[in-house]
Amino acid sequence: MDDKSQKINNEPEVVTETDSNSSQKRSFSTMTNEDIKSEKIIVSKLIVPTSINEIRKKSNKDFKESPKNFTNDNLNDIDTFYKENVEELNDLISELKSWESKHSELNYIYQDLKRKLNNEIVPEIEIQKNIVIERKKNYDELKLNNDLQIQNFEKKINLMRKTQETEQLRLSQENRKVIDSKEKFYVDERIAIEKKLSDDKRILLQEIETLRNIKNQKLALLNSTDEIHDAKLKLGQEMNSLKSQRFDELHQKASGLELINSELNSELKSIEENIKINLVPMRDELKQKISSATMSLEDIVEKRIKKIEESVHIAKQYEQMQIKYNQLQSQLASFDNKVRSASDSVIFHKEQLQEKEMKRRILHNELQDLRGNIRVFCRIKPDLNPQFNMKEVKKNNGDNYANDEEALSSFERYQLEIQPPVSTKGLITGSPYRHASTTFTFDRIFDEKATNKDVFDEVSQLVQSSLDGYKVCIFAYGQTGSGKTYTMLNNKDGIIPSTLQHIYSWIDNLKPLGWEYSIKIQFIEIYNENIIDLFANKKNSRQNKKKIDIRHMDGKTTLTNVEQIDITHSNDAEDILRNAMKSRATAATKENDQSSRSHSIFTITLKGSNKITNKSCEGVLNLIDLAGSERLNKSQATGDRLKETQAINKSLSCLGDVIHSLNHNKTMKTSHIPFRNSKLTYILQNYLTGDGKTLMFVNVSSTSYVETVNSLRFSSKVNGTKMR
Numbered sequence: 001m002d003d004k005s006q007k008i009n010n011e012p013e014v015v016t017e018t019d020s021n022s023s024q025k026r027s028f029s030t031m032t033n034e035d036i037k038s039e040k041i042i043v044s045k046l047i048v049p050t051s052i053n054e055i056r057k058k059s060n061k062d063f064k065e066s067p068k069n070f071t072n073d074n075l076n077d078i079d080t081f082y083k084e085n086v087e088e089l090n091d092l093i094s095e096l097k098s099w100e101s102k103h104s105e106l107n108y109i110y111q112d113l114k115r116k117l118n119n120e121i122v123p124e125i126e127i128q129k130n131i132v133i134e135r136k137k138n139y140d141e142l143k144l145n146n147d148l149q150i151q152n153f154e155k156k157i158n159l160m161r162k163t164q165e166t167e168q169l170r171l172s173q174e175n176r177k178v179i180d181s182k183e184k185f186y187v188d189e190r191i192a193i194e195k196k197l198s199d200d201k202r203i204l205l206q207e208i209e210t211l212r213n214i215k216n217q218k219l220a221l222l223n224s225t226d227e228i229h230d231a232k233l234k235l236g237q238e239m240n241s242l243k244s245q246r247f248d249e250l251h252q253k254a255s256g257l258e259l260i261n262s263e264l265n266s267e268l269k270s271i272e273e274n275i276k277i278n279l280v281p282m283r284d285e286l287k288q289k290i291s292s293a294t295m296s297l298e299d300i301v302e303k304r305i306k307k308i309e310e311s312v313h314i315a316k317q318y319e320q321m322q323i324k325y326n327q328l329q330s331q332l333a334s335f336d337n338k339v340r341s342a343s344d345s346v347i348f349h350k351e352q353l354q355e356k357e358m359k360r361r362i363l364h365n366e367l368q369d370l371r372g373n374i375r376v377f378c379r380i381k382p383d384l385n386p387q388f389n390m391k392e393v394k395k396n397n398g399d400n401y402a403n404d405e406e407a408l409s410s411f412e413r414y415q416l417e418i419q420p421p422v423s424t425k426g427l428i429t430g431s432p433y434r435h436a437s438t439t440f441t442f443d444r445i446f447d448e449k450a451t452n453k454d455v456f457d458e459v460s461q462l463v464q465s466s467l468d469g470y471k472v473c474i475f476a477y478g479q480t481g482s483g484k485t486y487t488m489l490n491n492k493d494g495i496i497p498s499t500l501q502h503i504y505s506w507i508d509n510l511k512p513l514g515w516e517y518s519i520k521i522q523f524i525e526i527y528n529e530n531i532i533d534l535f536a537n538k539k540n541s542r543q544n545k546k547k548i549d550i551r552h553m554d555g556k557t558t559l560t561n562v563e564q565i566d567i568t569h570s571n572d573a574e575d576i577l578r579n580a581m582k583s584r585a586t587a588a589t590k591e592n593d594q595s596s597r598s599h600s601i602f603t604i605t606l607k608g609s610n611k612i613t614n615k616s617c618e619g620v621l622n623l624i625d626l627a628g629s630e631r632l633n634k635s636q637a638t639g640d641r642l643k644e645t646q647a648i649n650k651s652l653s654c655l656g657d658v659i660h661s662l663n664h665n666k667t668m669k670t671s672h673i674p675f676r677n678s679k680l681t682y683i684l685q686n687y688l689t690g691d692g693k694t695l696m697f698v699n700v701s702s703t704s705y706v707e708t709v710n711s712l713r714f715s716s717k718v719n720g721t722k723m724r
């Protein structure tokens with residue numbers, strides 16, 4: 001075999017590009033073997049390896065057969081063979097070229113797809129993967145948060161349960177709003193989490209759907225070109241494998257995510273179930289407890305509101321009371337000040353009063369002295385059938401007196417005119433009473449209209465003197481039935497009961513000035529010149545009674561064996577007096593059915609002491625109801641009555657003598673005054689002398705003109721007498 005054939009049978013050589021281009025410009029018919037050989041090499045260079053190999057397989061078959069026939073004889077055949085082969089080769093070359101262009105197009109598409117895959121899809125898949133990872137991470141975090149929140153909820157629920165239990169115990173320390181807000185917070189938060197979970201799930205599903213859509217779009221893009229369907233099939237296989245690999249991965253991840261999602265959903269469901277099974281009943285139970293607690297709480301709140309209202313009311317009352325209390329306190333403080341100043345002024349006034357009281361006593365005594373130590377009042381008893389006229393005629397105004405002393409002694413004196421009865425004018429002719437009328441002077445005249453109160457208003461001045469520490473005698477003189485006892489002892493308004501009342505009320509008045517008084521009373525009667533203690537026990541007969549002696553010592557007079565009773569209230573004295581009066585000697589006379597046949601002396605001894613001024617005083621008040629003064633022939637008394645009358649007249653005469661002596665013998669010593677001539681005057685000795693004051697009532701009635709004139713004459717004997 002020569003070199004050419006050897007060359008053809010061998011593998012074509014690698015030629016340059018330039019060679020190839022120059023060879024393309026020539027036709028196979030003009031080529032030499034060498035050219036063909038070289039052309040062959042150029043062609044082989046143009047064919048893509050796979051196709052060329054196929055051609056080579058075909059050519060080699062021909063070429064392997066052709067050398068056996070290569071002889072000079074069959075050169076034409078060979079030529080033809082080559083021509084045919086060249087044509088065939090040219091067809092193949094053109095086919096190859098078309099395949100090459102298709103290949104380049106496909107390659108371009110492939111490169112484009114690959115680029116897109118690398119530049120777009122892979123990064124997008126990467127992004128989606130990252131998103132999925134991010135979502136997964138978020139989901140994990142969310143789940144973790146959810147778990148934590150659930151745990152927190154559980155804790156909160158436990159805490160709420162404990163709180164609720166505590167609330168049940170305390171009930172009054174929490175209110176319904178807090179419970180409602182907690183419950184609302186729990187429900188809202190649970191709803192928010194559920195919503196968030198469902199939103200996340202929805203977003204995840206949306207993203208998966210988006211990925212699916214992208215995948216479908218890409219698939220649609222790949223399927224869009226029919227021409228490249230085959231290539232797409234080929235490349236699609238790779239792409240599919242690649243995509244399926246990617247999509248598998250994505251699906252795997254998506255399914256993994258879905259699995260996770262479903263797991264999470266199932267977990268969520270289980271949580272929801274758990275919530276439904278455990279938490280909802282628990283919540284319902286809590287709700288029930290809360291509602292019962294709320295009811296109790298409402299009840300308590302209602303009660304509390306009531307109590308608060310009550311408290312508010314009480315507080316208001318308390319405030320008002322406090323205000324009043326403060327006002328009262330301030331008032332009290334001002335009162336205290338006033339009281340202090342008042343008590344100061346009281347002390348001041350007390351001192352002044354003390355002074356004034358002492359001055360009053362002096363002035364009162366001076367006034368009594370001015371009025372006369374022995375005064376005579378006339379009292380006319382009212383009579384329905386007067387036998388003669390008696391009336392006050394004029395007031396002596398102090399004129400026509402010889403001197404001032406006489407004028408002064410006549411100051412405020414009253415005159416009584418008495419007219420003899422017409423029928424008796426003849427009988428008294430030539431008698432001292434023959435004048436048509438006679439006048440008598442008195443210190444005061446009480447006519448028929450005068451009451452015991454009017455009388456006491458005047459007498460009270462002497463009672464006051466006795467309270468001031470002076471000795472006072474008040475006599476009631478007059479004929480039987482003229483009203484002596486009525487004036488002196490009449491129940492309630494007589495001088496004695498009125499005096500007792502006056503003394504007690506005055507003592508009360510003097511108490512604030514520090515004066516304390518002790519009061520002793522003594523009640524005697526002189527009957528037939530015998531002294532009888534009217535307070536002595538009634539059971540004892542007069543004969544058995546101890547002898548009563550009169551003792552004078554240091555200007556004081558005491559009667560032995562005569563009871564002196566301490567009295568503390570005027571009523572006590574009145575009771576004692578009333579009882580004593582029952583035992584007084586009375587007997588019927590012609591003039592008076594209940595005539596007093598004795599002189600009664602009611603003595604009140606008043607001892608006063610003042611702790612503030614350390615002053616003391618002792619006054620004695622003698623209230624004497626004299627026995628009726630009747631003439632013997634008038635009374636027609638006999639026996640005991642005669643004896644009584646004689647004794648009465650004697651003692652009354654002695655009283656007149658004593659007073660007359662005191663009046664007319666001013667220089668006479670008391671020892672020469674006939675006090676001892678009767679028990680009456682002797683008992684009264686100390687009270688009729690010195691600064692003692694005497695008031696004599698001459699009681700007259702218009703029943704007996706002569707007796708009345710006698711009484712008035714007696715009074716004129718007494719009147720004007722000055723004590724020594």
Ligand SMILES: Nc1ncnc2c1ncn2[C@@H]1O[C@H](COP(=O)(O)OP(=O)(O)OP(=O)(O)O)[C@@H](O)[C@H]1O
Pocket residue numbers: 380381382478479480481482483484485486487592594595596597626627628629699
């Ligand atoms: N001023 C008077 N107003 C009304 N009644 C009077 C008045 N004076 C006296 N009488 C009444 O006259 C009667 C006699 O009075 P009373 O007993 O006082 O007289 P008497 O002077 O005491 O008599 P005797 O000396 O006999 O005891 C009594 O019933 C008395 O009530």
